[in-house]
Amino acid sequence: MLIDGKSRDALSGETIERRSPGHRQSVIANWPAGSTADADLAIAAARKAFDNGPWPRMSGGERSNIMHAVAAGILANLEELALAECLETGKPIGQARGEIDYCADMWRYAAGQARGLEGDTHNAIGDNRLGLVLREPAGVVGIITPWNFPFIIVSERVPWALGAGCTVVVKPSEFTSGTTVRLAEIALEAGVPPGVFNVITGTGPAVGQILAEDPRVDVLAFTGSVRVGTQLAGIAAANIKRVGLELGGKGPQIVFADADIEAAADGIAYGVYHNAGQCCISGSRLIVHNSIRPALLDRLVSLSQRLPFGDPLGATTRYGAMVSDQHIDKVASYVDKGVAEGAELLLGGGKVGADAGNFFAPTVFDKVRPDMTIAQEEIFGPVLATIGFDTPEEAVALANGTLFGLSASVWSRDLETAIQTTRRIRAGRCWINSVIDGTPEMPIGGYKKSGVGRELGRYGFDEYSQFKGLHMTLGRPQPWFQS
The missing domain is CATH 3.40.309.10 (Aldehyde Dehydrogenase; Chain A, domain 2)
Known part of the structure; x- marks a missing residue:
């Protein structure tokens, strides 16, 4: 796992063995079997990095430069990432290469947008009044991703969260943890500060559910089944936690x-x-x-x-x-x-x-x-x-x-x-006249039981932002109490 910028085993020392579904007898990975205690460390690191660290306080341009370096790191490690994705998921190597390349483009797009994120002004609310809408990072984001497109789905969320100034704790599927861990390492090498991008590995009940339960996590983004998404949304509701869900489909x-x-x-x-x-x-x-x-x-x-x-x-x-x-x-x-x-x-x-x-x-x-x-x-x-x-x-x-x-x-x-x-x-x-087409500029998300919220495009940054209304009075206000 990667917690607070350091590579860590599970506190228990236990691991999860992964065999390649396309090569039945081949053991291709052993990942830490994290527990709630491990997740607690990751959440604490993300909370500290958000409350006291430099990332949320950087200019958009500074964050953008580092995110562009992450994209370059993805391309520099494309063959390694594609091989890991192929072996862990069972998808063809050619498909895996295309997905990794596409993910680098998502990081580039989000990096470009990160320096242009804006609020709003209201100059017509009165002669002595001016209104500003301030965009601020939402805080610590918990991200739970599935096994079918592990690198794509983490790259549909993390760059937008980081671009908005948030810190993240990512919990990938226990089947396909490899490329997510490697992505966090690449981000650290690119200059993302320790504690900003944390990855915990293990099963959902052990290390995923706490992301919905813990009040130190401000936003939860989950991709997976309707059954699990409904459960997590119910848990998060007890803490009035914002939730984004991309769930099932029947296209x-x-x-x-x-x-x-x-x-x-x-x-x-x-x-x-x-x-x-x-x-x-x-x-x-x-x-x-x-x-x-x-x-x-x-x-x-x-x-x-x-x-x-x-x-x-x-x-x-x-x-x-x-x-x-x-x-x-x-x-x-x-x-x-x-x-x-x-x-x-x-x-x-x-x-x-x-x-x-x-x-x-x-x-x-x-x-x-x-x-x-x-x-x-x-x-x-x-x-x-x-x-x-x-x-x-x-x-x-x-x-x-x-x-x-x-x-x-x-x-x-x-x-x-x-x-x-x-x-x-x-x-x-x-x-x-096409199918399963996509580009970072276009939003994605569901209607009905397919989920709530939107990722990608300009809209994706709103998922990881708070908006503050600031009213300013210019000159002396009209007195309320007349003596």
Whole structure:
């Protein structure tokens, strides 16, 4: 772990062993099994660094320069970070390289914005009055990240928190702690002061929950399941702690009759199979116009059958391993429910290449009803549920017909149709003729049970800022008491 600028083992001396999901027999990491006592040390370090340290008191330009150095450090260590990400998560090495490079760009963007953060002025509230809105850092931020995109998700939050002047305690998944620890080391080498960026490793109950409970933590940012997010939000509410949540998704991909079928099929495959479907913004529901449904499914099944999977270190691998045997069993149980409830299994549905690692076959369902389990619940695997529609109104109703609202795609050559459809979809991230696209300039977040708050873009800094209204009277005020 990294606490107050120092590398530390757990106070208990216990560790957590991690085996690579894409290389079943390979032990690739041992991380400290932190406890509440370890988390207490990290929170104390972050609190001290915020209350008394230089980071919140630096100019935006000074913080920006250091954050640019972090971005450069990420690029200088790209191959090391990509290898760790590949081995711990099971994702293909090519994908991991692309993600690390993208994260460096997020740090650069946040660094640039950090020196331009502003408040507001009100010069029209009276001849003798002037109002200022002061932006201040929110304080100590606890950040809990999941195992599917550990480096991306920590880089979607930490640069914005640090850019606003906050200090952080990050708790990564016990499955994928390596790149987060290494990122904190790179930040320290770049000039981030000790105590500003702390990382604690271990399980959620041992070191994550305290970030919601401890009153020394001012803000909690959690990415993960609806179940855990709801629990943490309830705990944080007892302390009136600000909470940002990015939770589950059940992303619809709406394909209209005029869509480019070849492009749509390729995008749909990417949307549901990216990261082996272990993606909260996965396009796991195909909502397709009935007139093109057979042709699109034929094309999609053909693509799915030729998807290159296997060793995540392979140069041509596009489809990697799943995080654990337990998670594969969970995905398989959803496939069983889909069959039992009457959906038609067109492809896949089980393990593949089990001798090499935790691989699950690309899986496509047709004839799915909107009320089926596979159409309503987040599977978090490479399983696509296909539902037909006849009118645009029906497509929108189907898209909005779950408890989630994280992402959605619309495929159409008609720009008016596409834009009007996305305007009616209740989701925080939408794409037209693409899927799982992103840039640091654009905000992300959810509607409904997919979460609260927004990360990235200019809006992301507001999550980690407090705003203070300052009223000034110019000249002598009107006396209240007349003698």
